Amino acid sequence: MSKGLLVMSLKQLVNNKQAMDEFNQLIDELIATQHRTMEQAGSVQEVYSAQGSISTLRRLKLLREMVNG
Numbered sequence: 001m002s003k004g005l006l007v008m009s010l011k012q013l014v015n016n017k018q019a020m021d022e023f024n025q026l027i028d029e030l031i032a033t034q035h036r037t038m039e040q041a042g043s044v045q046e047v048y049s050a051q052g053s054i055s056t057l058r059r060l061k062l063l064r065e066m067v068n069g
Contacts, residue, residue, distance in 0.1 A: 020064060027058075031058070
Protein backbone atom coordinates (compact mmCIF):
# COMPACT_ATOMS: atom_id res chain seq x y z
CA MET A 1 0.00 0.00 0.00
CA SER A 2 1.41 3.38 -0.91
CA LYS A 3 1.94 6.04 1.72
CA GLY A 4 -0.79 8.24 0.20
CA LEU A 5 -3.39 5.47 0.42
CA LEU A 6 -2.35 4.65 3.96
CA VAL A 7 -2.73 8.28 5.04
CA MET A 8 -6.16 8.48 3.40
CA SER A 9 -7.27 5.30 5.17
CA LEU A 10 -6.04 6.64 8.49
CA LYS A 11 -7.78 9.97 7.89
CA GLN A 12 -11.09 8.13 7.62
CA LEU A 13 -10.48 6.67 11.08
CA VAL A 14 -9.15 9.76 12.83
CA ASN A 15 -11.85 12.07 11.44
CA ASN A 16 -14.64 9.78 12.65
CA LYS A 17 -15.33 11.04 16.19
CA GLN A 18 -17.09 7.90 17.41
CA ALA A 19 -14.37 5.60 16.07
CA MET A 20 -11.60 7.74 17.58
CA ASP A 21 -13.38 7.92 20.94
CA GLU A 22 -13.68 4.13 21.00
CA PHE A 23 -10.06 3.76 19.88
CA ASN A 24 -8.86 6.10 22.64
CA GLN A 25 -10.97 4.25 25.21
CA LEU A 26 -9.32 0.98 24.16
CA ILE A 27 -5.88 2.61 24.41
CA ASP A 28 -6.71 3.88 27.93
CA GLU A 29 -7.74 0.36 28.98
CA LEU A 30 -4.50 -1.08 27.58
CA ILE A 31 -2.48 1.57 29.43
CA ALA A 32 -4.28 0.65 32.68
CA THR A 33 -3.41 -3.00 32.06
CA GLN A 34 0.26 -2.08 31.62
CA HIS A 35 0.17 -0.07 34.86
CA ARG A 36 -1.10 -3.16 36.68
CA THR A 37 1.66 -5.19 35.03
CA MET A 38 4.24 -2.72 36.34
CA GLU A 39 2.79 -2.94 39.86
CA GLN A 40 3.06 -6.71 39.80
CA ALA A 41 6.37 -6.96 37.96
CA GLY A 42 8.83 -9.45 39.31
CA SER A 43 11.86 -8.02 37.55
CA VAL A 44 13.23 -4.76 36.24
CA GLN A 45 12.92 -6.16 32.70
CA GLU A 46 9.16 -6.47 33.13
CA VAL A 47 8.92 -2.87 34.39
CA TYR A 48 10.93 -1.59 31.42
CA SER A 49 8.81 -3.59 29.00
CA ALA A 50 5.60 -2.19 30.48
CA GLN A 51 7.02 1.34 30.36
CA GLY A 52 7.85 0.89 26.68
CA SER A 53 4.35 -0.39 25.99
CA ILE A 54 2.81 2.60 27.75
CA SER A 55 5.00 4.98 25.77
CA THR A 56 3.92 3.40 22.50
CA LEU A 57 0.25 3.43 23.48
CA ARG A 58 0.44 7.12 24.40
CA ARG A 59 1.91 7.88 20.98
CA LEU A 60 -1.05 6.09 19.38
CA LYS A 61 -3.37 8.48 21.21
CA LEU A 62 -1.72 11.26 19.16
CA LEU A 63 -2.61 9.53 15.89
CA ARG A 64 -5.15 12.19 14.90
CA GLU A 65 -2.56 14.97 15.20
CA MET A 66 0.07 12.97 13.33
CA VAL A 67 -2.24 12.13 10.42
CA ASN A 68 -3.89 15.52 10.09
CA GLY A 69 -0.62 17.38 10.54
